[in-house]
Amino acid sequence: MGTTITHCGEVGSGNITKLANQIIVALNIAAMSEALVLGTKAGVDPETIYKAIRGGLAGSVVLDAKAPKVLARDFTPGFKIDLHIKDLQNAIMTAHEVGVPLLLTSQIMEILQTLKIDGEGLNDHSAIVHFYEKLAKIEVKRKD
Numbered sequence: 001m002g003t004t005i006t007h008c009g010e011v012g013s014g015n016i017t018k019l020a021n022q023i024i025v026a027l028n029i030a031a032m033s034e035a036l037v038l039g040t041k042a043g044v045d046p047e048t049i050y051k052a053i054r055g056g057l058a059g060s061v062v063l064d065a066k067a068p069k070v071l072a073r074d075f076t077p078g079f080k081i082d083l084h085i086k087d088l089q090n091a092i093m094t095a096h097e098v099g100v101p102l103l104l105t106s107q108i109m110e111i112l113q114t115l116k117i118d119g120e121g122l123n124d125h126s127a128i129v130h131f132y133e134k135l136a137k138i139e140v141k142r143k144d
Contacts, residue, residue, distance in 0.1 A: 019091040019094060022084065022087040023088070023102070024062075025062055026084055026105070026108045026112070028063065030128055032066060033070070033128050034132055041138045050063070054067075066126040071140065073139075076124060077124045079125050080122055080123065081124075082121040085121075114131060115127060
């Protein structure tokens, strides 16, 4: 269990906060995936890209947790794509109920659904990179 406790408000506020977290995590993994696929396709070592940007504004806990998994081609689940789909479905449903458009969340949801159809539902959500790799016909990995 975590050591930091933040009171989020009335009953249900914690759930909304969790949904907000899941949106940001999914979109961060997608952004990381796009960037690493671009760099790899352009001939730049993706590990070098990761090391160069992790200390700057683009750096994040998500980047530090997921980029090494992608580079090592380790998609053993820490958080499964299937579970992320469930959380984003809840986020989109809640957003519709309160009148908030979630344009980027809807896009990452379709990416996750595509991965699920491709048999990736039980993989770690860092496997989002597979969607971009397939489109670019390149694999992001450490150079040997």
